[in-house]
Amino acid sequence: MSAPLGGSYRYTREGRGVFHFPLARPWTWALTHHGMWSVFVADVEPARQGVPARRHPLHPPAELMGCWLAIYATREYDAEAVRWLREAHGLEVPAGDVLPADSYVAVARLAEVSTVGNDYRAFGRDPWWAPRSAPFCRGTIAWWLEEIQYVEPLPSAPAKRLAPVDPGLVPELRERMRLARDKLWRPEVYAVPAALPGPPPAQVEEPAPAPPPQPPILPAPPPRAIIDDRPVPPMLAEPEQLGLFGEAPRREEPATSTPLVKDAPPAEALPVAATHLDVLDTLHQLQPHCRTPPAVLMEGARRVRALLSDGKPHEWRELWAVATIDPARGSLADRVTEMLAVHGPLLPWRVRTTGTCKGDGYAWFTLAEDVSCSATP
Incomplete structure (x- = not known):
């Protein structure tokens, strides 16, 4: 694989290959029904002793740029996506038993790949990366899709990510793309069930606040002692101030003052x-x-x-x-x-x-x- 590790790069040629791209539900529903056009691909390293589970965002191979991705809805149902779509876009997601699974639901061209640090769309201008009301950012590396075409779900067996689509299914997939492009087939509208997967935040019953702790009962302070706070009378004589070497410092008299020993005989x-x-x-x-x-x-x-x-x-x-x-x-x-x-x-x-x-x-x-x-x- 020869792909840049950072920066934004876009396809320079239109590929004809069609590659298997699995995507968890309900992200497939956001892609086909609500205009999502960026996906975030990551590998999850399982937790082991002393090391927690970690996600590794991926760059696609450079040879894949400009080619078609067949979006495959997996059986996985992402509960975090339900919360994210509700808080970021106000969307209530259909339940997992309503959305199609183990099927191709769309075809799109992989047009561009960019990172958070150099894409203005990562700072709130694109609602599908990190809108301001979103509880978290969807990722650090975005795969941008263009020429997205939703198709009638085509059941298929799971396959390895970015593997070529089964050649026996490519003609049927292209025919369903033509029917959808000619408006002979329209995406099905999936009803949102009454019992949503996970209650919205407004329905979550917050526990009653604990009563404030009672202030501790402190013992009564002892009676105040009678203190003689009368002003101290001034000293009758100046205290003797010793210098650095134990000697009294000399006091310089002003020029206009009368010397103390003016009348002293020589x-x-x-x-x-x-x-x-x-x-x-x-x-x-x-x-x-x-x-x-x-x-x-x-x-x-x-x-x-x-x-x-x-x-x-x-x-x-x-x-x-x-x-x-x-x-x-x-x-x-x-x-x-x-x-x-x-x-x-x-x-x-x-x-x-x-x-x-x-x-x-x-x-x-x-x-x-x-x-x-x-x-x-």
């Missing part, structure tokens, strides 16, 4: 004979930005001055070490030192230093020259 203004207690008495009202007590800052400044008093350069890590009073609170080195480039009054706990970088990644610090050691508390 270190040079302290008397030479001032004692440690005198300095604390002078600073007891000062509040540093870091909120560290002035006494702690003065102790850190004293340690830094003691380290730098030898006049030799020292690394920053040395300043950091000597200015660490409480390891849990971090070092005071960045709070008690100040570079010489900063102008303005010097706080008593600030030690002015000169930094030097030698290009090796380290910074070295010494005491600034304009700071007198006599200011050391």
